[in-house]
Amino acid sequence: MIRKVTIFSLTAMIFMSMFTAPVFAASGDTPTIQQQQQMVNVAHRGASGHAPENTIVAFDKAVEMKADYIEIDVQMTQDGKLVAIHDTTVDRTTNGTGSVGDYTLDEIQQLDAGSWFGEEFAGEQIPTFEEIIDRYQGKIGILIELKSPALYPGIEEKVAEVLMQRNMHKPNNDKIIIQSFNHESVQRSKELLPNISHGVLAGLTWADVTDEQLAQFAAYADFFNPNMNIVTDELVDRVHTTGMMIYPYTVRAQEQADNLFQLGVDGIITDFPEYVYKHPVKN
């Protein structure tokens, strides 16, 4: 399955590189701007191709670019506060070192989470989960990833508490989705928040996911969100047959977005929201 996608992608990339965008749109083989706008646009860690990931500036950029959702990675500090950061250490995206779980909130918020991406972002802080919810609810959807939840016992309850305090756990709130690579954590969260949509993240090891496994996921999840490299039109159809939707990650090229659209996905998780053609980016 992976080989099939890889060959297709390479062929598509070579083909696409031979033409300009207006030529594709007229060809009938490539989605038009209007067609592609139907695909849900999730800004991965915010508009992280344009600003430092999991920071307010990256999330604000996603809102400005009219993405449908921001995706955030939620972990927990030593003193039990929820924060948005991807890696389980602060080393790559801040000027500090060490594990997220060894910092108190006060300590972790003293780190500079912007300079690594560009000097103009110096002083950006690691935001709290509550700050993100309060700033963006009603402005943009929020796709919450429980990141490495096995390191943070009780994180599902803490996330649920924040949402319930704000009355965001009611039926039909399609602006919040909770997902994780840890499927037991997804099930736990679904039990706590039965009216919130949940998603199963699936890395490359799920390339041969069976119909039976998909049906098991569909018992508690609304989304099957795989690594984009395992997506085929056949997988998309099988996911849809279970009633789930599919938002592959992580799109970092226009050709990848175009290819996934043609395979029939419901949305994409991308560092570059402009690939869904809603708005050209202005830096």
Ligand code: G3P
């Ligand atoms: O939302 C999907 C994607 O974020 C999963 O991968 O490593 O970027 O958290 P990662």
Ligand code: CA
């Ligand atoms: Ca993530």
